Amino acid sequence: MKLFGMRGIVAAAVVAAFTVAGSAAHTYAAESVLRVAMTAADIPDWTGAPDQGYEGYRFAGYTLYDTLALWDLSSSDKAADIVPGLATSWVVDPANNKRWIFHLRQGVKYHDGCTWNADSAIWNFARVMDPKAPQFNARQVGQMGTYVVNVDNVAKLDDYTIAITTKTPSSLFPYEMAMLYMISDCAVKADGYDYNKFAAAPSGTGPYKFDRVVPHERLELVKNANYWDPKRVPKHDRLVLLPMPEASTRAAALLSGQVDFVEAPSPDTIPRLKSAGMKIITVPYPHNWDYLLRTDTPPFNDKRVRQAANYAMNRQDMVDMLDGVAVAADETLITTQPWYGNPTKYDFDPDKAKELLKEAGCSPCAIKVGISTSGSGQMQPLPMNELVKEQLEAVGFQVDLVPMDWNALIGVFLSGGKGSPYNAINFSMAPIDPVQGILKKWMTQYGPPSCCNWGSYSNPDVDKLGTEALGEFDPVKRNALLTKMNETVVADASELYIVHDLNPRALSPKLSGFVQAQSWFQDLTPIVVAP
Secondary structure, three states, X not given: OOOXXXXXXXXXXXXXXXXXXXXXXXXXXOOOEEEEEEOOOOXXXXXXXXXXXXXXXXXXXXXXOEOOEEEOOOXXXXXXXXXXXXXXXXXXXXXXXXXXXXXXXXXXXXXXXXXXXXXXXXXXXXXXXXXXXXXXXXXXXXXXXXXXXXXXXXXEEEOOEEEEEEOOOOOOHHHHOOOOOEOXXXXXXXXXXXXXXXXXXXXXXXXXXXXXXXOOOEEXXXXXXXXXXXXHOOOOOEEEEEEOXXXXXXXXXXXXXXXXXXXXXXXXXXXXXXXXXXXXXXXXXXXXXEEEEOOOOOOOOOHHHHHHHHHOXXXXXXXXXXXXXXXXXOOOXXXXXOOOOOOOOOOOOHHHHHHHHHHHOOOOEEEEEEEEOOOOOOOOHHHHHHHHHHHHHOOOEEEXXXXXXXXXXXXXXXXXXXXXXXXXXXXXXXOOOHHHHHHHHHOHHHOOOOOOOOXXXXXXHHHHHHHHHHOOOOHHHHHHHHHHHHHHHHHOOOEEEEEEEOOOEEEOOOXXXXXXXXXXXXXXXXXXXXX
């Protein structure tokens, strides 16, 4: 079966609201219920292509669905990496380094009883690759298409083996397969390929099953007692996901007993939460709260202006404002990642920043920055951006902050910087692997619609190193190339580096068993909820 990749990726769109049986009031008789307050402004799309950024992946993706490779989120002592998921193993063809063989897990059923096999896998690739397929979903291409942009075709070798051929060699291809969710082909066919109907009873293979949704208020999932990995059958009966974009609202909900688990409590509420007996957990993880810069147009097409912005940052001031729930960032990656290297340091030096702006002839150096009011990984965006503005303006920038909701900013990101009214956007990212964190962020070929190079950054040396890394299947040699690539983009001041989040979460004392992984993604299944 030949699959044809999309040449264009549509912008993100919010899934239509569905009123599914029930009202906001609900009695959980004899059930153990985990209630989570998300930072998202709305319920992420739950049909197998989450929106709302990586928070959508965390709560409406890996809960309901599985991928060929999954993230090992069982430890807080090391950075998460991929492990077998719906595929038990994978290997590159020794005779063709563009051909990957994936052996699929047998005995797995979707929630509706449909069998997971090679036919279902190929059907799912066509869902986001083949416009002629009845299951093709243009909206989902906007969310998931980047992970298959390098796929040329997918072939069935037997009922539980597929061959995926890429357009160009990609030694890191399995990381892409940790992001493409598999949904029940039987369910979509039964719904007449109507994804609105599928949303009323979605079916995946994940550790939770869909139960009900109250639009804009809550998404309720229940334990999948028959999950294929017995170790990850949830230790609670029901998971209730509640969008609460305001940090103060999340804290109040936890203190009043309305929720049990809070994402990103604001620093000023942490002492009160601790005094009330709540558990506060922080762990370093791959995350970068930064400004993506348009490097194809003034003023950030001038390296001196980019460097000036970085020298203007007193990152310790930001850490102090956040009461220590962040660490200063000197690049996109964190120190424990193998590609960190020995990056150029941009210490706080306002005099040097002023000198660089003067050399560049940018005075006043006016920039317009798109920011969000809340959102996945955005931490406390309004006060944080005000501090960035203050520090930039102290050296000669003139900063116009333009706030919008998180999904609107995601739309700006997916559309790319070219043609955008913004010189920069505050768009936090989770560089969880070298594909998303380095290659797709900085190689010229991955400007929108291909992926994540929002600001059209282009550097021949970086492109050469990236191409060599993708074609290098020796992990030691590949890591050396990726490290050099990362050091090169930092020396070029490719973005404005500010802080790394420490991923604070607040948990009710009723909860036990949670392990905070060194990842943007987290596994909620081990959590036990005491009566």
